[in-house]
Amino acid sequence: MNPIPFDIYADLKWRGLIYQSTDEKMQSWLNEKPRTVYVGFDPTADSLHIGSLLPLQTLRRFQLAGHRPVAIIGGATGMIGDPSGKSAERNLLSEDQLQANIEGMRQQMAAMLDFDCGENSAILVNNYDWMKSFSYIDFLRDVGKNFPVNVMLAKDSVKSRLGSDAGISYTEFSYMLLQAYDFVHLHQEYGCELQLGGSDQWGNVTAGIDLGRRMLSKQLYGLTLPLLTKADGSKMGKTETGTVWLSSDRTSPYELYQYWIRVDDADVSKCLKYLTDLERGEIEELDGLREAAAHQRDSQKRLAEEITRQIHGEEGLKAAKYATDVFFGAEINDCSERDLNAIFSDVPSQQVSKSLLEGDGLAVYDAFVQAGLCKSKGEARRLFAQGGLYVNNHRWADEDACIKKDHLVTPTTLVLRSGKKKYALLKFELE
RNA sequence: GGGGGGUUUCCCGAGCGGUCAAAGGGGUCAGACUGUAAAUCUGAUGGCUUCGCCUUCGCAGGUUCGAAUCCUGCACCCCCCA
Structure with a gap:
């Protein structure tokens, strides 16, 4: 069996998913042999939401392309708070809360990643597990020593907060050290060489690469994805009622399906490319159909189907479609309680x-x-x-x-x- | 301290003794149209035991057959003079 079924870089490229790359030879490097790739997720709630879908889906695509995905839940970093893209200091989460959140997220990831497929089975880790026993002194000696403060101050995430009234606490300032160390740890533990993240994670990703070079003399790699936004610039995944979650307890399959059905024409092609496994030809065909007969909304229907199936399975999709029929006026007959x-x-x-x-x-x-x-x-x-x-x-x-x-x-x-x-x-x- | 203006139905804003549940606009709701979009058009918009009855126009009294409309007092807001 070919260890690299397809060229992941080329795939990401045409989908428009490569925002920044730390290395020009990324493509050949990826095609050379299976690599271990990781993405971090913040455990701020007991469910992932649409915002996490893009990195998760991308990680999944890496797995399909023969690479080994590692999803890391920021149990430790979540207790600190990432200043990236945040204008104010974050509230700290309690340990109990974190534990509950991690459990919820773990289950959702299982729908996307294959944790049992031999060589490149996905791995899920929680950085709290190795951070909790790290003593402050050890951390400062081993990790902190490698971070020049002048470089840290130059990071956008820090710079923007230094200039604002909100300021930044020492705790959040230290965030990047923790995330950087994650990368080093994952490399030592699993041979992980590539970190993926949203474009707002660039600073943290490069911090990890720098640390790898200093601590391990190893070349690590990073790739950032564009943020999933609407044509008008606003964030994807928000409705009047709030965030669209992946958990069926928080957002029913019907609501999730409906969210995608309602995606604007201007955004739907991008969503298909970013979030579904549809091939280029299929997406182009849908683009053509949309131009010719927008009112049929083939693109939106397909998008909603693909995503709902991915997250809630065939059963969930069926329920969402049935609910849609009923909501839009179908007979309510012989319907079970x-x-x-x-x-x-x-x-x-x-x-x-x-x-x-x-x-x-x-x-x-x-x-x-x-x-x-x-x-x-x-x-x-x-x-x-x-x-x-x-x-x-x-x-x-x-x-x-x-x-x-x-x-x-x-x-x-x-x-x-x-x-x-x-x-x-x-x-x-x-x- | 003196003088003047204001307080209206969800919001803005007309009304200044009967024909006022109160113009107009906004919002909201429904209908038509439509692509579960946007726009547009139409209608509705205090309550109820609904061809009638009841409660609303800052609050409390009063004048009148009859008041959102007039008078008195009170509360709050605004403006001008000191």
Whole structure:
């Protein structure tokens, strides 16, 4: 078997993923033999988010190309806080919090990287494991000695903070020493020779390379990726409701799918190149389709599919698509309680007594007020008059009709909708 | 300390004794259109037991058949003179 199935550098190059490289001969160096590559992740939350997707996906691509990926979770560095790209001092995380975060991230990485494929199986490490026992004196002697302060002061991440009112603490100032040492440690432990990172990590990456040369007399390499931004310059991965996470507990597969479906035409080609495994020909074909028939949104659909499948698997993608159909007005029939809860997991719901359905039943207007979709019955009346009142995705026809037991989609649930896609559930419970 | 102006429904802002639940704009909501985009167009926009009733126009009283509109007092804000 060919140890290098494809030219990773050329692949990254056409995808536009090479922002900066520390060595001109990077391409031949990578194609010479399998290398060990690492990327660091900040454990600031118990889940990765869209911002981590690009480095993670790139690491994965390195693995597919025969190289060995190492994902390092910054358990130690996360306790310090990286000043790169931050305008203010970071809050320190507690050890418990970090432990929980690392556990969450570990599981998500397993969906992207193969941890069991022989020679180039992925490795996951936590720098806290080797940093925790490092004494301050030892660290200063072994590592600190190799860092000229004048060089440290010249780094952008430090310079920008020195000039600002926020200043920078000694702790954050020391951050780059820790990250640099990670590289050295990974080299000693796993023969790791290449560090990947976002373009904001350039300073930290080169610090690691310098340290490798000084401490080990070894040539290490670095590569930075562009930041994933939208055409208007804003960050990718934020919605009105907040960050888009990879964890299904925080962002449901449906929401994730929807996020990508809604990507702007101007950004979608870049996302396909950066984040999916689609080949050049396929992406160009999609670009062509988009130009010819933008309204079909083939690109967005494909993007959403690829990413959702990658993160949540075939099952997650299926659920997201089914939820999409239902959200956009498909019949809600013979739907199991479980499916319904999954589809509408992001939708507000209210519990009410099942006895309301006895006798004449529950007036539609009352149902909408109960569910919180209308502030008053007057508002519900208006909604009906304007044709925006739906029960189980059917436009309600008769304002005097009441909701009875047979309207329920599952033994307990009624799906109410105001307008095109504002949903709420009413759950009828026995008392 | 003296003089003047203001306080209106989610916001801005008309209204200055009945025809005022209160113009207009913004926002919001719905409908149409559409690519789950943007724009546009239409309608709605205090509550309710809705052909009617109830509560809103800084607060409290008063005058009137009737007040957001007039009078008195109070609170807060603004401007001018000292």
